[in-house]
Amino acid sequence: MTGSVLFERLGYEPHQGQLRFHASDARFKVLIAGARFGKSLAASHDVLRDMLGRETRGWFVGPTLALARPEYDYLVLDARRRLGLAAAREFRSAQGHRGLTLVNGAEVHCLSALQPQGLLGREIDWLVLCEAAHLSRDAYERFLRGRLVSRQGRLVVATTPRGHNWIEELYQRGLKARPAWNSFRYATWDNPRVLPAEIEEARRTLPGPVFDEQFGGAFTGASGRVYPEFEPARHVLACDPPAGAVCLRGIDFGFTRPFACVWLYADHDGRICVFDEYYRAGGTALDHAREILRRDEALAARDILRGTSFADPAARAEREALAQGGVPNQPAENALLPGISRVRQALLPRADGRPGLTVHPRCVNLIREFEGYVYEEIRGAGEPLPVKGNDHALDALRYGVMGLCSRADWRKFGLLW
Ligand SMILES: Nc1ncnc2c1ncn2[C@@H]1O[C@H](COP(=O)(O)OP(=O)(O)O)[C@@H](O)[C@H]1O
Numbered sequence: 001m002t003g004s005v006l007f008e009r010l011g012y013e014p015h016q017g018q019l020r021f022h023a024s025d026a027r028f029k030v031l032i033a034g035a036r037f038g039k040s041l042a043a044s045h046d047v048l049r050d051m052l053g054r055e056t057r058g059w060f061v062g063p064t065l066a067l068a069r070p071e072y073d074y075l076v077l078d079a080r081r082r083l084g085l086a087a088a089r090e091f092r093s094a095q096g097h098r099g100l101t102l103v104n105g106a107e108v109h110c111l112s113a114l115q116p117q118g119l120l121g122r123e124i125d126w127l128v129l130c131e132a133a134h135l136s137r138d139a140y141e142r143f144l145r146g147r148l149v150s151r152q153g154r155l156v157v158a159t160t161p162r163g164h165n166w167i168e169e170l171y172q173r174g175l176k177a178r179p180a181w182n183s184f185r186y187a188t189w190d191n192p193r194v195l196p197a198e199i200e201e202a203r204r205t206l207p208g209p210v211f212d213e214q215f216g217g218a219f220t221g222a223s224g225r226v227y228p229e230f231e232p233a234r235h236v237l238a239c240d241p242p243a244g245a246v247c248l249r250g251i252d253f254g255f256t257r258p259f260a261c262v263w264l265y266a267d268h269d270g271r272i273c274v275f276d277e278y279y280r281a282g283g284t285a286l287d288h289a290r291e292i293l294r295r296d297e298a299l300a301a302r303d304i305l306r307g308t309s310f311a312d313p314a315a316r317a318e319r320e321a322l323a324q325g326g327v328p329n330q331p332a333e334n335a336l337l338p339g340i341s342r343v344r345q346a347l348l349p350r351a352d353g354r355p356g357l358t359v360h361p362r363c364v365n366l367i368r369e370f371e372g373y374v375y376e377e378i379r380g381a382g383e384p385l386p387v388k389g390n391d392h393a394l395d396a397l398r399y400g401v402m403g404l405c406s407r408a409d410w411r412k413f414g415l416l417w
């Protein structure tokens with residue numbers, strides 16, 4: 001089936017940018033574009049063609065499983081519902097990796113680069129790197145690139161840019177090394193289905209370089225990022241406290257803005273693991289206290305001990321209300337820049353290459369805030385400060401981390417910082 005006949009059967013009408021991408025028969029295609037351009041949809045439809053004719057094997061790989069799911073879900077939906085192809089077999093591993101074999105023997109797998117050992121061993125015919133700018137160069141070079149060799153497999157890299165990282169090099173290669181490579185770069189507004197009002201809203205509310213990167217699809221080196229060290233591929237890790245661990249909480253208050261609480265502990269090495277979050281706008285102090293206690297009880301049932309809660313020192317009334325609800329707490333150290341600097345130090349890799357702070361994938365708001373927290377543009381003299389508003393779970397984390405460092409019994413490790 002040619003591309004256009006297939007797309008017609010799927011009811012897929014690629015827009016101009018997607019058409020150009022599909023029309024290229026380069027073996028290595030790099031699609032850089034702003035959010036909502038239609039990268040995932042295009043990548044998925046592009047490789048669906050490969051699955052129909054032949055007994056191929058392909059992988060969608062993302063920095064986490066959740067980030068590879070849109071492409072995988074688009075493909076499965078198309079194959080089964082729109083084309084009525086019977087699945088011979090579906091599989092799911094304990095780590096959540098999933099896949100599907102069609103009756104013609106073609107296989108698709110959805111994988112996370114967080115478990116690189118799962119990425120070894122098999123030869124594949126196509127590989128899509130989803131949200132590739134968040135993958136490490138190492139994961140690509142050591143675990144992924146080699147899979148394509150023996151079957152002359154093809155590669156699709158689909159992502160928004162992220163500063164001047166290794167993806168920009170791949171993009172440049174696509175411009176130079178034709179015809180084997182080909183690169184494409186578009187903005188969100190190249191997708192005619194995205195409403196201009198949405199784009200204008202983003203333009204108004206985001207710092208310029210971030211807008212240019214996330215919507216303009218530009219390699220801006222945006223990155224007034226406050227936590228440039230944070231890489232989901234490195235720092236998002238399923239870590240849960242063992243029995244006997246003492247857990248602390250960091251708490252930031254909000255009513256119309258979200259209330260945020262994060263749970264963390266330091267392991268025997270003094271590495272910090274943030275393993276849960278509670279994030280909610282609009283609740284009362286009593287609602288929050290109840291939810292925190294509920295989670296604490298679940299931890300207590302696993303013999304995990306409850307340590308101190310460190311909360312925003314400026315919010316005295318809220319702290320008292322929370323204490324009355326059964327969550328005693330103490331005022332946290334609130335100096336912003338020293339707190340940020342502590343968290344940044346904790347994010348750095350230690351001698352063994354593993355970072356000093358990891359975040360459980362269930363902490364979706366904290367992860368999102370880590371990614372989107374940026375400095376104001378510098379106007380005049382003076383230190384720029386982070387842009388307010390995208391910082392609730394991050395403030396809670398900062399309080400927890402400062403609380404952890406202030407505790408004498410942790411200082412004895414001498415390893416923390
Ligand atoms: N050619 C198209 N036809 C219809 N809808 C599209 C098309 N391209 C993208 N979309 C829709 O636009 C939205 C964003 O697409 P997606 O592929 O998830 O974007 P990205 O991965 O670039 O963020 C989705 O709702 C998708 O279904």
Ligand SMILES: [Mg+2]
Pocket residue numbers: 039040041070
């Ligand atoms: Mg996408």
